[in-house]
Amino acid sequence: MNTIEAVSLTKKYEKLTAVDALNLSVKKGEIFGLLGPNGAGKTTTLMMLSTLLKPTSGSASINGFDVLKEPSKVRASIGMVFQDPSSDEILTAYENLKLHALLYNIPVKEIDIKIDRVLALVDLQKRKNDIVKTFSGGMRRRMEIARGLLHEPKIFFLDEPTIGLDPQTREHIWEYIKNLARETEMTIILTTHYMEEADRLCDRVAIIDAGKIVALDSPENLKRGLGGDIVLLKGANLAVEEIRKLPFVKAVEEQGAYLQLSIEESGKHLQELLKVAGVIEFVQAHSPDLNDVFLHYTGREIREEEGSSMDRLRAISRAKNK
Amino acid sequence: MKTIIKNIKGIYAIWYREFKVFTRERTRVISSLIMPLMWYFIFGGGMGRVASVGADYHHFIFPGFLVMMVIFSSLFNGAYIVWDKKIDFLKEVLIAPLSRTVIFFGKVAGCMTDALLQAMILLIAGIIIRIPFTPISVLLTIIMLFFLAIGLVSMGLIMGSFMESPEAYGIISSAVVYPLFLLSGALYPLDKLPVWLKILTRIDPASYAVDGLRDTILGVSALPYNINFLIVLAFDIVLVITGTWAFNRMKL
Numbered sequence: 001m002n003t004i005e006a007v008s009l010t011k012k013y014e015k016l017t018a019v020d021a022l023n024l025s026v027k028k029g030e031i032f033g034l035l036g037p038n039g040a041g042k043t044t045t046l047m048m049l050s051t052l053l054k055p056t057s058g059s060a061s062i063n064g065f066d067v068l069k070e071p072s073k074v075r076a077s078i079g080m081v082f083q084d085p086s087s088d089e090i091l092t093a094y095e096n097l098k099l100h101a102l103l104y105n106i107p108v109k110e111i112d113i114k115i116d117r118v119l120a121l122v123d124l125q126k127r128k129n130d131i132v133k134t135f136s137g138g139m140r141r142r143m144e145i146a147r148g149l150l151h152e153p154k155i156f157f158l159d160e161p162t163i164g165l166d167p168q169t170r171e172h173i174w175e176y177i178k179n180l181a182r183e184t185e186m187t188i189i190l191t192t193h194y195m196e197e198a199d200r201l202c203d204r205v206a207i208i209d210a211g212k213i214v215a216l217d218s219p220e221n222l223k224r225g226l227g228g229d230i231v232l233l234k235g236a237n238l239a240v241e242e243i244r245k246l247p248f249v250k251a252v253e254e255q256g257a258y259l260q261l262s263i264e265e266s267g268k269h270l271q272e273l274l275k276v277a278g279v280i281e282f283v284q285a286h287s288p289d290l291n292d293v294f295l296h297y298t299g300r301e302i303r304e305e306e307g308s309s310m311d312r313l314r315a316i317s318r319a320k321n322k
Numbered sequence: 323m324k325t326i327i328k329n330i331k332g333i334y335a336i337w338y339r340e341f342k343v344f345t346r347e348r349t350r351v352i353s354s355l356i357m358p359l360m361w362y363f364i365f366g367g368g369m370g371r372v373a374s375v376g377a378d379y380h381h382f383i384f385p386g387f388l389v390m391m392v393i394f395s396s397l398f399n400g401a402y403i404v405w406d407k408k409i410d411f412l413k414e415v416l417i418a419p420l421s422r423t424v425i426f427f428g429k430v431a432g433c434m435t436d437a438l439l440q441a442m443i444l445l446i447a448g449i450i451i452r453i454p455f456t457p458i459s460v461l462l463t464i465i466m467l468f469f470l471a472i473g474l475v476s477m478g479l480i481m482g483s484f485m486e487s488p489e490a491y492g493i494i495s496s497a498v499v500y501p502l503f504l505l506s507g508a509l510y511p512l513d514k515l516p517v518w519l520k521i522l523t524r525i526d527p528a529s530y531a532v533d534g535l536r537d538t539i540l541g542v543s544a545l546p547y548n549i550n551f552l553i554v555l556a557f558d559i560v561l562v563i564t565g566t567w568a569f570n571r572m573k574l
Contacts (some may be wrong), residue, residue, distance in 0.1 A: 051415055052574060076419040086410035090343050102335030103418035105328045131346075147414075 003028045003155055003187045004049065009058040011044050011211075020211035021058065026189060026204075031181050033202035034191040035290065037300075041211040042191035043083060046159050048195040049189070050080055063154050076104070079153030081144050083160045089133040093124060093143050094131060097150055104151035118146040122176055122283060136170030149213065156180070158190040162197060174200055195290040205290070207297055214297040222293045227251055229266035230292050233259040234282035242276045249273070255295075262288075332420040334430040340399075340432025354440060362387045362562055365509070375511055384453045385535030385538075386508020388463065389528050391441045392471050393502050397495050400478020404491045413574055426479065426496055426569040429557035430562070431474040434468070441467050459538040462547060468540075469554050470531040476561035483565075485571040489562070506532045513544065527557035 004026040011019040019041040046052035051071040063077035122142035162170040168205040227250030370379035404410040506528035534550030537543035
């Protein structure tokens with residue numbers, strides 16, 4: 001059964017089509033990733049699926065409820081962790097969670113028990129009565145994850161769950177998300193522009209660029225789809241035609257000054273390749289990662305440094321809290 | 323019945339947050355008390371020498387001073403909705419399975435409590451400095467300020483719901499706060515004003531609150547307390563309905 005079903009979901013702003021006729025179905029219990037650069041339309045998609053933004057056209061159903069016709073029921077079925085800090089930093093962790101519990105009509109008797117349970121899940125029991133302002137960026141994120149789980153949603157949305165966090169904290173948050181998926185039947189949808197994050201966490205990944213899904217499969221299949229290992233060559237007069245004729249070469253693409261090849265079992269065939277290639281200035285071989293997949297489908301790389309100024313602000317505001 | 327409980331809990335949730343913030347931001351509370359005190363003692367001290375209003379000038383301006391507290395604090399609180407928008411806190415609230423109308427009422431309840439508690443501090447100060455209060459007039463004063471706060475908080479929230487930046491809210495709100503205060507008759511009797519100003523005072527809900535309070539506290543007023551109260555109530559109805567509408571159309 002599909003818990004999420006979007007049919008030609010579209011959001012247009014005056015000149016820009018942020019999300020362009022997106023079709024999506026996500027099965028119950030899946031961890032599903034929307035991977036793409038900033039401005040690809042990931043957050044806009046999430047906002048439409050969570051009823052915070054009205055689609056220009058198209059439709060979507062969440063947990064069997066239509067986002068336009070039954071927004072309240074959709075909202076009761078989902079939990080959300082936003083990209084930007086969304087807790088009140090003057091309140092304590094407990095108070096932020098209590099506010100959430102009341103908003104979601106959790107029976108008063110159960111509120112404290114449930115708060116303790118979700119805080120334990122993200123190792124924050126000890127900081128329960130501390131004011132959020134004193135939290136590090138990672139702790140605040142964990143608290144917001146705990147809060148999103150408080151009302152036991154069927155579907156959990158995470159918008160860039162580790163943006164602006166240091167590698168160690170990122171690792172921790174991945175652990176929490178994985179455990180969550182293992183221990184509950186929850187469907188998890190996350191957006192990210194970190195290749196590694198999508199690779200490590202997701203059962204399936206939709207690569208999204210300029211509002212469109214350009215590829216959708218499991219990370220393994222996406223990588224396998226490239227036809228082998230990636231070899232980069234650089235040289236003045238490479239014998240491109242000869243290289244093309246080699247039986248183990250699956251694809252040849254020019255990438256600026258480099259020649260990018262997809263090769264079966266590069267470890268075994270590299271020697272033979274170099275023999276026919278001509279004079280080599282530079283060679284590099286690696287197993288494909290999602291970066292290569294992204295490059296293959298969009299002709300561009302997702303580079304972290306192309307992060308918007310808003311990203312940098314976020315990183316700063318998080319760092320400031322440490 | 324279930325829906326009613328759910329909605330009451332929703333309103334309580336928003337109120338709970340506003341109230342917690344209020345109790346923690348002591349500097350804000352104290353600094354917002356300074357402005358009315360300055361007007362009362364410095365401006366009142368100076369004007370008291372020259373004004374003839376048919377009563378002790380400090381007594382005369384005391385109701386206006388309570389109303390001023392409510393005006394400043396109510397409209398100031400509207401700014402918080404703009405801050406909530408700026409971080410993702412507002413999204414967290416709006417994604418809850420509650421109607422925007424419930425969220426609006428929760429906001430009104432919360433901000434109103436802040437405004438009233440601050441006015442209460444001044445009211446107690448007034449009793450201490452021997453403003454001639456009676457138990458009845460204290461009660462009627464609180465009721466009037468309560469209903470005035472509902473309208474003015476709604477006004478602040480309406481403005482906040484349309485705005486993106488806290489700075490813009492600051493500019494617009496002072497362009498609203500000062501006319502509301504100066505045209506309320508807090509500092510001088512309105513009957514001597516030129517006609518065009520008099521017309522403006524008529525659309526200022528605070529002017530009816532000031533007049534009503536003068537009736538119950540000092541026994542001098544243009545209109546009786548009850549009429550003033552009904553007019554304030556009418557303003558409330560219009561502002562609350564507009565506020566509900568503004569919240570329902572608010573974009574993130």
